[in-house]
Amino acid sequence: MLETNQNKMRKIICITGASAGFGKATAMLFAKNEWDIIITARRKDLIDQLASKLETKFHVNVMPIELDVRDKKAVKKAFTNLPDNWKKIDVLVNNAGLASGLDKIQDGTIDDWEKMIDTNVKGLLYVSNEVIPLMIAQKKGHIINIGSTAGKEVYQKGNVYCASKHAVDALTKSMRIDLLEHGIKVTQIAPGAAETEFSEVRFYGDKEKAKAVYNGFKPMSAEDIADIIYYTTTLPEHLCINDLTVTSLAQANSFYIHRE
Ligand code: NDP
Numbered sequence: 355m356l357e358t359n360q361n362k363m364r365k366i367i368c369i370t371g372a373s374a375g376f377g378k379a380t381a382m383l384f385a386k387n388e389w390d391i392i393i394t395a396r397r398k399d400l401i402d403q404l405a406s407k408l409e410t411k412f413h414v415n416v417m418p419i420e421l422d423v424r425d426k427k428a429v430k431k432a433f434t435n436l437p438d439n440w441k442k443i444d445v446l447v448n449n450a451g452l453a454s455g456l457d458k459i460q461d462g463t464i465d466d467w468e469k470m471i472d473t474n475v476k477g478l479l480y481v482s483n484e485v486i487p488l489m490i491a492q493k494k495g496h497i498i499n500i501g502s503t504a505g506k507e508v509y510q511k512g513n514v515y516c517a518s519k520h521a522v523d524a525l526t527k528s529m530r531i532d533l534l535e536h537g538i539k540v541t542q543i544a545p546g547a548a549e550t551e552f553s554e555v556r557f558y559g560d561k562e563k564a565k566a567v568y569n570g571f572k573p574m575s576a577e578d579i580a581d582i583i584y585y586t587t588t589l590p591e592h593l594c595i596n597d598l599t600v601t602s603l604a605q606a607n608s609f610y611i612h613r614e
């Protein structure tokens with residue numbers, strides 16, 4: 355953290371999975387809008403670099419935390435060890451997530467299934483479990499869960515990834531009900547295809563296969579999703595976007611993409 359930025363604390367957003375894709379673009383946009391930011395991911399070098407860049411460019415405070423959201427002890431430690439002024443989290447973006455593999459259920463591996471369930475569902479719960487009490491104590495807060503069109507409809511070979519995002523859909527609805535009395539907003543953003551590292555991760559680093567996912571149409575970008583996340587935080591106190599599905603113009607839902 356730069357010393358010059360230290361005295362002035364602004365609104366605070368905590369973003370999981372901020373080393374790439376949606377999370378990184380969201381960190382950049384909120385920094386530009388003068389928010390202080392907690393960024394977490396496993397790739398420490400990337401979040402450290404991002405933190406320095408944002409602090410220098412936008413003169414905000416950034417707290418980079420190396421964190422695997424699947425590790426419940428590490429999640430607890432990370433939030434317990436936050437300095438008190440960083441515990442005043444206004445917005446949590448549960449974004450860390452992945453698809454691993456694209457196979458029929460009979461061809462899938464337990465290793466891939468566990469990766470997706472442990473990250474997309476259990477990781478989201480571990481982080482929420484730490485942040486919700488902080489928000490309840492403040493009597494305010496906003497949790498934004500990144501779901502997917504895969505959480506609205508299942509598609510062939512999507513099986514466990516789709517199930518994990520259906521779980522995000524259900525948890526978002528449940529959180530909204532349970533937190534109603536505490537004045538905490540709960541939003542799900544459910545994007546369709548966006549070109550990030552997502553497909554590269556899904557196809558185990560195969561760049562060509564990943565690129566082909568977006569052949570013949572203009573997918574969304576990470577910046578598009580960051581804009582939408584930001585927008586949901588700009589509404590008046592009494593308004594909450596509960597659920598927002600967004601796709602590129604070429605995509606109708608999980609099944610229909612118009613390719614030229
Ligand atoms: P990217 O692969 O570009 O980014 C994923 C981010 O999640 C990275 O920062 C990665 O960081 C982090 N991450 C993955 N696993 C873990 C973990 N175990 N602990 C902590 N951080 C982790 O993908 P996107 O930005 O596209 O995806 C972000 C979210 O959006 C995911 O939940 C994804 O399912 C969802 N989504 C994506 C869509 C798309 O088409 N791109 C569409 C709909 C939803 P690191 O590797 O450094 O840990």
Ligand code: 8X3
Binds near residue numbers: 503504
């Ligand atoms: C990512 C979008 O269509 O690959 O959640 O499931 S999709």
